[in-house]
Amino acid sequence: MRPSLVISAFSLVLVSSTGAARSPQEAVAEVIPVVQSKRTTAAEPVQRPPRFRGGPTSFTNNTAITITDCPNPCPASGQAASLYPSPIAVSGLTGVVENVSVTINGYSHAFPADTDFLLVSPSGRKSVLMSDFGAGSPGVSNINITMDDYGPRPIPSTVTGNTGVPFVTGTYRPANSGTTDQFPAPAPAAPYTYTLSAFNGEDPNGTWNLYVIDDANLDGGSISGGWTISFDNRPTPPAAGDILITEFRTRGAGTTPPASDGSADEFIEIYNNTDQSITIIDAIPGADPTSPTGAGWRFAGAQGATETTFLVLPQTLSTAGPLALPPRGHFLISTQPTTPSPAGNTYSLATYPTGTGITASGSANVSLNPASAAVGFFPDDVGLAVFSTANALTANRLDSVGYSSVTNADYKEGTGLGPAAGITTAGQHSWVRRLAGGVPQDTGNNLADFVLVDTTGGTLDGVAAVLGAPGPERGPTMTAYTTTSAPLDRFTTIPAELLDPGATSISAPNLVRDMTPVTNGALGTVKIRRKFTNNTGLPIVALRYRVYKIPTRTGGTVPAGQADLRVLNSPTQTITLTDTTTVTAQALTLQTPAAQALGGGLNSSLAEGVITTTAPLANGASTYVEFNLGVETDGAYRFHVVAEGLTVPP
Structure with missing residues (x-):
């Protein structure tokens, strides 16, 4: 079972510009950490015990x-x-x-x-x-x-x-x-x-x-x-639930020319849902990687009942040795046509996130060159599946997600996503797996587990998208752990505390309500301040905070009684505590691309740029930050983030 998790979660009712509380019950709500119990719910994956091999x-x-x-x-x-x-x-x-x-x-x-x-x-x-x-x-x-x-x-x-x-x-x-x-x-x-x-x-x-x-x-x-x-003997191969598809899209914004439909602007992100490293080697014992078909994992797309396209990710993409997903790490496949037609119809998120020296180009430089760069690699109405063999064997299916038109059971779980024809609107959007208590949710029902995020928070092909942004994550590579890789999820090892333990969670300086209007904050801002401590055991060379719960614009509207919040940048600033001492809160920057003109939302990430390879956050050290949220509509809200840190391996 996963140990207790302490996740940064905030629940408070915002008062209106007139200062009136929405209700007596809401007015006394406190901002408190949420402690996840040890009980495993249906929405949370069961943590399997460590794998052990017999004596050699x-x-x-x-x-x-x-x-x-x-x-x-x-x-x-x-x-x-x-x-x-x-x-x-x-x-x-x-x-x-x-x-x-x-x-x-x-x-x-x-x-x-x-x-x-x-x-x-x-x-x-x-x-x-x-x-x-x-x-x-x-x-x-x-x-x-x-x-x-x-x-x-x-x-x-x-x-x-x-x-x-x-x-x-x-x-x-x-x-x-x-x-x-x-x-x-x-x-x-x-x-x-x-x-x-x-x-x-x-x-x-x-x-x-x-x-x-x-x-x-x-x-x-x-x-x-x-x-x-x-x-x-070979280690036990990964089982269903050990590897999850956590984010994907079959078309995106595209780039120039203006007529580009973004159909080649695709990516698939997978996630190691265990605390052990998983090597991308064919799960069949004795598989021979020197044979013409090789050994590896199959990423496949289906339409209806039929697989229509696939690629085999070999256990090694170059001479740089076996590929592996670190514990709680990601692997990213992105479509990057070398000679796109029409010109410029390419993957648009290779430089996410900017400002940290970390990119979201395909992991280990994986590039897919579709037969037609005008239509991309995967169809819009796709069912995606990952198999831990080079062949599509049901027993070795690790995970799948698909639209409702998919009928092949290996390429969809439970109720599929809508619409049946897929998202065909060009834009900066993606399907993101929900988090439950800070861990990826896997109920076996795609419709319940995934949410559509978009930088406009509008309605796409009949689906109400939540204001947010795509945030593809790649894993560390063989040749560079810190310049072309993505931070790992750190649910328990970078815990959050009140910035000022001498004050309550709803009083200054831990929480400040500023009524001054700002861009994407017509009713001012709410500033939530926290202290994060590095308990990973290693120096952190990159640190960011990913938003996984926020009330905001959905399908162009805001549900009645719910706040509409927008994630904004926050500056470096000196904050005075109740005991008159001061601390420095480090700046947080909304990471792009994609550009987020309406502010950040679900799946947006904030970078703490002061932490770098040359200025790491030492083990045991703490950092102070402010989450600056623009208030477009007041109301009750809960705000959750997960700290993601990249550590240099021992």
């Missing part, structure tokens, strides 16, 4: 290896190590390889990215496990590194985005840069694969060879304890 069968060659520094000039094939290859004879195993890992024992090198490792199986399959990754100076000393496709994080790189990520004893996913690696004979020549899953399905018995080279001058190293190869 291991074989070791403990002969030390000297990693000789490459001479100057260094040949293209590098300098072979003192034991080349280092062999391990495997015998007595039954069955085929399901999961194999390699441990380097006592690894030392002044510049680890100079070291290349090539593993060759008894049958001759060959995979580069590490090359041009591992970071640089000051190097590593006598660490033990295990390379496993199911590792929690990739081997750190030397790029700017990974500055500060240590390379220490632990388990990592293989990582490599480029396809130009060469190993001197007797190592087999390229082409190579770049995952350990490349060995799935073959007989493990026989001699496995590890080839180690140094491919740059100036630094050398050693492997004092040799190496170990381990064979094990």
Whole structure:
């Protein structure tokens, strides 16, 4: 079960400009944190226990290896190590390889990215496990590194985005840069694969060879304890509910020319709904990623009863190693035609959110090039499904969402979305999965679980859209954790408290009602101030706050008795507390694109731009912010946000 959650939630009745309260009961309502109980409701996913593997069968060659520094000039094939290859004879195993890992024992090198490792199986399959990754100076000393496709994080790189990520004893996913690696004979020549899953399905018995080279001058190293190869069962594959489609659209605003209908302006966002890393590897044990069809996950679209389009997301999109979704992390697929027709009919949200150095282009640079950029990849009346196999197998369906016209049970859950023909209006809108207590809602009913948001808050093709914005989120990539990735949801580890514990939740400075009219606040503003503390255990290098409950314009109107609030920017400011001390509230900026001329709403996000890779929020440190809400109509309201923080992995 999920532990108790403390989510920032506010409930208060706004008084009108005349100062009259709406009712005695409403007038005494307080702004209080909402505590989510441990009970799991039907609207909340059950948290599965951590996955554990059985004990591995291991074989070791403990002969030390000297990693000789490459001479100057260094040949293209590098300098072979003192034991080349280092062999391990495997015998007595039954069955085929399901999961194999390699441990380097006592690894030392002044510049680890100079070291290349090539593993060759008894049958001759060959995979580069590490090359041009591992970071640089000051190097590593006598660490033990295990390379496993199911590792929690990739081997750190030397790029700017990974500055500060240590390379220490632990388990990592293989990582490599480029396809130009060469190993001197007797190592087999390229082409190579770049995952350990490349060995799935073959007989493990026989001699496995590890080839180690140094491919740059100036630094050398050693492997004092040799190496170990381990064979094990694959981890339990993800099940339905572990992976969720959390946001999507089949067309958007488009770009120039003005006649563009936005039909290629598409994206699909998925979410790891567990507390464990999930590797995008075919769920079928023994699946062979070296075969022509490969192994991976299937993203498919259906119309009516028939699947009409699909793509297989391979377990590795390049030589940079296996793809994985971190705990509570996202993965984004976006349509980005390289030669769009009509010109400019492209994905418009690649730079969301601006101002933080974090983008929402497709995760791991996934780009779809539809056969016709004028109509996009997915049809408007689509049913979307994600399968944890390269084939559309019902037993391995992870999640689905579709319009009401979809009749194939694998491509829709419960009652479908409306209208039957899909949203065909161009604009900055998307279907967003609702949050319940700060976690994605998954009742098995698409109509109940998803809401349409739009920057106009109008009616689109007969559907009343809530004022808000699309907010596609991508996950960290192999080569850059902090410059092209999205913050992770942090439900319990970035808790909110009153900015001033000496005052009540409805009194200054914790809450201030200002009657001065502003743009998108005809009746003034309400300012809610809170303190957030980093309890993640790691430095936070990007922090934002996503709105998941707010009363605002819906279908062009506001329900009677409900407030109409708009999320606005807030400035950096000094706030005096009741004990006369002061704190600095940091500025919050509404993130774009999409432009939100009417103010922010549901699914809008606010960035705390002062927190960056060079000025992180340390573990245990706190920050103070103000949520500045424009009041267009007064009335009762509840305002909920989730803090999303990106941490540099340990």
